[in-house]
Amino acid sequence: MQLLEQLAPSTADKVKTKLENFCPGASEIILGFAFTDVIARQGIDLRTREMLTIAMLSAMGTAPDQLDFHMRAAMSAGVTREEIVEIALQVAVYAGVPACINAINSATKAFDYFENS
Known part of the structure; x- marks a missing residue:
């Protein structure tokens, strides 16, 4: 979420809330994969x-x-x-x-x- 907040200040909470309203745990699955497992990697x-x-x-x-x-x-x-x-x-x-x-x-x-x- 820190990286998402860095890229788009004030967006992280909105996105997380929207995903959690859709399905509890969805923010961790989707944002965790995208921003923690891939985008935060050191290779690029x-x-x-x-x-x-x-x-x-x-x-x-x-x-x-x-x-x-x-x-x-x-x-x-x-x-x-x-x-x-x-x-x-x-x-x-x-x-x-x-x-x-x-x-x-x-x-x-x-x-x-x-x-x-």
Whole structure:
């Protein structure tokens, strides 16, 4: 939960509550796996992990809310606007223009969020 809070301040409690309301123990299963077992590993730094995550979520095209979250998380982890633009363009080559447009839409929301915070 500490890592989730680092990436998206004030989000951790909301996510945990939502998952626990769905099913007691769900937050430990889902968030524990994602943020403790995988994302917190030492092999790749958090900034790089977030760049990989936004590339994969963009390419998948099936998780728009998670893409929005991770666009903001990536910027919180130090990924620059320019790097996000380059990732979105890379997505166009390997996942197609529609996936790139989705990435651009999500990135634009993240840019606006940080400009207006």
